[in-house]
Amino acid sequence: MQFAQDRAVLDARWKELQREAHPDKFAAQGAAAQRIAMQWSVRINEAYQRLKDPLKRASYLCELHGAPIHAESNTAMPTDFLMQQMQWREALDAARTVQDMDEIASESNAVGREMLLKIEQTLDVSRDFSAAAQQVRNLMFIERFTSEVDARIDQLEQ
C-alpha cells in the first residue's frame, strides 16, 4: 500500500461497504442479524478511520514495515523542533483572543501540512520506515498542540 491515497476513492469505498453492512439495512430482521451487521459495520468504520487520517495511516504503514511508533518511549526530538514547540506554547499562553489563537493554529497547521508532504516522500519514495516513524512522532506533537489550541478556543467561547 502507498501512503498517498485519493481521499475521494477512500470515502466512496467506505460508503459502498457501509451500504452492505450497516445495521439499518437489517432493521426488519431479527436481533442476531442486527448484532452481526453491527460488528461488521464497526470494523468497516475502524478501517476507514485508520486509513482516512494521514497520521494514523502513516503510523500503520510504519508498523506494518517493522518500525512501530511507540510514541511514549521515543520522546527524543530534534532541538530546533523542540524550540519551535516551546515558542508556540509561549505564544498560546500569551494569547488572549480567539483571533490570536486562530493565527497560532493556522501556523501549526501549515507546518503540519509540510510535515505530511515529507512523510509521503519518506514512505513512498525513499521507503525509509524508521525515518518516517520519527517524522510521524514529530507530527503527533504538532497535532496534539493544534488540538490544545482548539480546546482553548472552545473554552474561551463558552
Added chain:
Amino acid sequence: MALLQISEPGQTPDPHQRRIAIGIDLGTTHSLVASVRNGVSECLPDEQGRVILPSVVRYLDADRRQIGFEALAAQVGDPRNTISSVKRLMGRGIHDIGSLAQLPYQLGDKPGMVTLQTIAGEKSPVEISAEILATLRYRAEDSFNDDIYGAVITVPAYFDDAQRQATKDAAQLAGLKVLRLINEPTAAAIAYGLDNASEGVYAIYDLGGGTFDISILRLTQGVFEVVSTGGDSALGGDDYDRALVEWVLAKAGLAADTLSPSDKAAMQQAARACKEALSAAESVPFSVRLARASVNFEMKAADFETATAHLTQRTLAAVRKALRDAKLAKDAIDGVVLVGGSTRMPQVRKAVASFFGREPLTNLNPDEVVALGAAISANQLVGNNTGADLLLLDVIPLSLGIETMGGLVERIVPRNQTLPTAMAQDFTTYQDGQTALALHVVQGERDLVADCRSLARFELRGIPPMVAGAARIRVTFTVDADGLLSVNAREQGSGVEAHIDVKPSYGLSDEEIARMLQESFSTAQQDMQARALAEARVDADRLTLATQSALAADVNLLSNDQRVQIDRLMIHVADARVQGDPATIEAATQALAKGTEAFAAQRMNRGIRQALAGKNIESI
C-alpha cells in the same frame, strides 16, 4: 387447523402489503407525527385538522389527563399540574436544571432524574413524555385504522446517552417499537435532501424550543454522512422567552421571586406571544395581568434583539466549534438549512445569514421538516421503500470515557466518531493483590470527572491477585447506531468479564415499564387483552415474514434437518397465531427467533463477505 399458505418459489409473500411506519418529532414546545403515504411524507393531523400537538400534559386527577391544546389552555389556571417543556428535564438531575426560580413546578430530587409532583402523584419526565408519544401513536392508529409497525423518534443531535435512553424508554412506555432514534438535524437533512436532490456539504442550524443543534453533513448519492455535530441541549426558544421575561421584569421593577406560579405561567405565555408577533412586526404591545399588578407597554424588535443577543452568540460559538471539528472553513459549506420554530425570529435568521455569508434555505416548514424526514427514514427501515436507498452515518456528539486516579477522565471514544463504533483501552490495578476494579463511565469534553455527566458505575470482580500494574484490563465501549452505549471490561489474563448496558441511574427496569404500561394506557381489561394479542401477532408476522424471505434467498445454507426444524417452528407460530392466546404466540415467536439465530448469522456473514470479497488493504 388452518391451511398453511405456500407462495410461488422465489417470491416473498407479504401479508401486510405495506407496513405502517411513523416518524415522531418529540419536541420541547410541540410534537408531530408523520408517515409516508402514497410515496409522500406528510404530517398526520388530529380530528380538527391540526398537525401540531403542544407538548403539554395536564393531570386532572389520578386517572384523567389532558394532552395538547386543552392542556396548554389550562396552563395559567393550573400551573402546578400542567407540565410543558418536559423535554428539558429528560435524563436530567435537579442540579442540572438552571433557572429553577422560573419553573412553576414542584420538583422532586430523585437519583439520576428529577420528578414532578402533580395531583396524580409523582411523575417522571419519561412518563410525561410517554403521554405525548402515546397521543401521537393513537392519532396515527386512527389515521390508518391499523396497528403501527414501528417508529423513528428524533432527538437533538447533542443529546447525551442519558437523554437518549430516557427518550427510548418513553417510547417503549407509550407502546411503540422504536426502529431507530435519529438526530433532528439529520432528519431535517433527509427531508431536504430528498426533496431537492441536494449534493454537497450542508450546515443544519436547528434552534428548537429548548435545544440547539448544529450538524455539518455531507450528502452524496443518498448517503447522509454527519461530519461533525455540536450544540447545547439546554438552549432554545424558551430561553429567548425567559430573557424577554427578565427584561420586562427589570423594566417594570418586579422581582421574579415575588411572582406566584400563575403569574409565572402568565408571564411565560405573554412573552412567547410577544416573541412570535415580533417575527412579523417592528414593535408589538406586551401586556399581561398579574395577581397584584398589570404590565402594559410597547415592545420593540430592536430591544428584543439586544436582550437576546447573548443567546444568539452562544449558538454561533457552537457553529464555529462544529466547523473546527469538521476541519472545514465557512466557505466550504454549500448550503445552510434552518430548522425549528425558533429560527423564525428575524434576529436569528439575520445572524446566521451574516455568519455564513449566504441566505439560508427555508423552503420547508421549519416546524414539520424533522417529522417529515423521520417518517421517510422509518418507511425505509421497515422495508417499504427499497427504491430510495438512503444510508445515515451519524456520529457520537460527546466524548465517552472512564474515571481514572485523581478524578481525571481517560477518553475512550472521542466525539464525532462515526457510529456504530467500538473502542477499547487497557487499564491496570493500582494496588498489590487488588481483586476488583470500580469503573465509572462518564460523557463530556472536560478533563475532570466532576465536570462531565456521570452515566454509570459498575465493578469488575474476581481478578486474580497480582502485583500492582500486572493485570491487563481491557475496557471496550460499544456505541450502536442510535448512539446508545454498552461497556465491557475483561481481565486479559484470567478472562474475568463484566458487562453493562448503560442506563441512566433513574433506570426504569423492564418490569417497571410493563407495570406502567398496564396502569397508564389501558383502562379496560379487554382493551389490554386485545392490544396484547394484536402486538403479539404483529411480532409473529414480522418474524415469520423475515424467515420466509431468508429461506427463499438462502435455503442452500441449511441441511435438510435444519430446514425441517425451522419449518416446524414456523408451523408452531402459525398455530399459536390462530389460537389467539398472546402468551402462546409470544413463546412460539421466541422459539422461532432462537431457532433461526444461527441461520441468520450465516446469511449475514456470507452476504457481507461477498461484498468484501477480493478486497484487501492493497486494493482500497
